[in-house]
Amino acid sequence: MNQPPENDNDKARIARFIRNNLPAILQHWDEFARSIPAARHMPADRLRDHAAGMLGAIAADLDQPQTPSEQAAKGRGRAPPHARDTQAELHGSGRMSAGFTVSDTVAEFRALRASVMRLWADHDGDGNDLANDDLIRFNEAVDQALTESLAAYFVEKDEVTHRFDTLLSATPDLHYIVDTDGHVLYANRALARLFSTPGKSPCEHRLADFCPAFAAQIERDLRAVGQTRAIGRGELQCTAPDGAVHTYRYVLMPVINKDGEVDSITGTARNISELKASEAKILRNAYYDSLTSLPNRTLFRERLEHDVRHAARTEFALALLFIDLDGFKEVNDRFGHDTGDQLLQHCAQRLQGCVRATDTVARIGGDEFTIILNEVSKLAFVEVLVGEILTELARPFSIGGKLVHVSGSIGISLCPQDTQQPDDLLRNADQAMFVAKHGGRNRFSYFTPDIRDSAWARLKVIDELRQALARCELLVYYQPIVELATEAIVKAEALVRWRHPDGSLVLPERFIGIAEEAGLIGEIDAWVLSQAVPCAVRLAELTGTPFQISVNKSPVEFMSRLVKNTWDEDLALLGRAGPRIAVEITEGVLLDDSPGVRDKLARLQQAGVQLTIDDFGIGYSSMAYLNKFKVDFLKIDQSFVKDMLTTNPNSQIFAETIIAMAHKLGLKVIAEGVETAAQRDWLRQAGCDYAQGFLFSQATSEECFAQLLRAAPGCRA
């Protein structure tokens, strides 16, 4: 049953008291408030304004008439608020945002209550009965305000929690909070999903349970963070429920409570599996050959250094094998690069099959492999193994239904016998391989000091040759080609000579091969051509008839990418020279079916250059290409001429056959190396068209050549 409202004067008295004594109450309150941890660092005026607001709201509440049941409800803090967003509610949500704990918030109300009551007690009131009644009313109003404030505080807290939960749920990173014993207090959705155990919340686990393989590491890191309060970092691998293994990088941070103790530990973990995979790929690319998956040159060098150091500490030797495939370019040219690539892969497998796991097989260049053989106790074993490798490489490879053949040339250098320097060891093995290759391929050669000396000599020649070009030390000599019927000099072959700084005249046999290997041959041949063209013009003026000079174009110029490309300039020059210049090529060039070679031949043909096939008869001597390309002259190799009348009568048959065949095809024949009158006579009688050789003249300077021409009968000069 409702009680009548209380007397208005009574109701207003405490409210009036609060309003009249507000400065004094706030002064008391200030002292209390400073003991609240969260309020300690707040500006005093803000705290006061806030308290004044709350007291004003409480006083306003006290102004309201209320029934006894409302009063009872208020006493329990259950009275409905007067309006939405009461001052108390605003207080509660504000305190939550300002970082007040619940107990801080309660303490603030306690301080307000104590401040008013202290002052009330000191006050000359209107009598204790009334004062007690007022105090009861006051306490009820404070309780009500506190309840409203806390309710708003928790609503705000839930909202903040919800916001953070939403934020943490949206991220693929794992976020978690554990207590100092490692029990999970919070796991975001990504972590819960990753380690979902049916019927069990992540909070029923210890963090270490999620990753048993790294449990000890997790426990150790959590312990360290708890003890040192330092941030902990680490990486671990976890197997997800779908069996996938992921790598996580994690950070652990201590949560310090108001007493300065580690209350809990928060952690985040990021899946870095992709990063790891790309790091591994970068590492693989830096150290491994992508085609064969063998160690590349960089890793090989590191291993060699390591193994050489290791060998120095043992009584065992180390053998380094340098393997270069023979005829690999032909595989590329004939079957295409894909087949070449597959061949390299097969070779890599076969090489690996020949050695122990402790040895290293590496691919250090195009068709170059190296093998480090460790702990060699007997050199005989090396030879047995090298024999096996040669057999393996020479065994046909079946690639794409085709049988492909190559072989290998192997150089061997030993540590410590030859050297203990990794760089020298590699150079030695390379030089020894070079010797094996030039010794006929499909074989091996040990490094010897002689090899080193000749390799150094070779390098010296390359160096000097480079300078020879720049210092104009090369000369062109001309060897006459006579018409056998008349013995008149009708043509010449341009041959290069090198006036060495030591004064000697070096013949091409001594340096052309080296120039080819060093990639200098293109420049040399181009220079010879540039000299021969004006010479042909001058000789034609001298003789009064067109005069042709033939120049050599090395097969290497057609085939190797190492050689400096002078083709555009050469062809322009040849085009201007017309029939004054013929180009001599070997038959191997015509037999080469690779697109690069075919293209260069076609350009020569388009320029209308007359072609001479040099050294005819010693190679494949296939007739088929004579049909495909317009050839003008065949040069019978001097080896046939040399022994046709002495040791090998078959040479006569060869020469006769070549001459007959050439004539049937409309080609003229030139015999090289004619040294005797008997050879000349035989060739003339066999129908050969032209001859050159010492019988007529050695190669000579343009000046001497001009004298030869002037001395010839019928010369107009």
Ligand SMILES: Nc1nc2c(ncn2[C@@H]2O[C@H](COP(=O)(O)OP(=O)(O)OP(=O)(O)O)[C@@H](O)[C@H]2O)c(=O)[nH]1
């Ligand atoms: N298919 C393929 N070819 C390559 C690769 N790297 C280099 N080459 C080619 O391998 C060839 C190596 O040249 P050489 O060693 O002179 O060729 P070769 O025919 O074995 O010559 P010799 O060693 O004198 O017997 C060149 O034609 C390169 O273009 C590759 O990764 N794949």
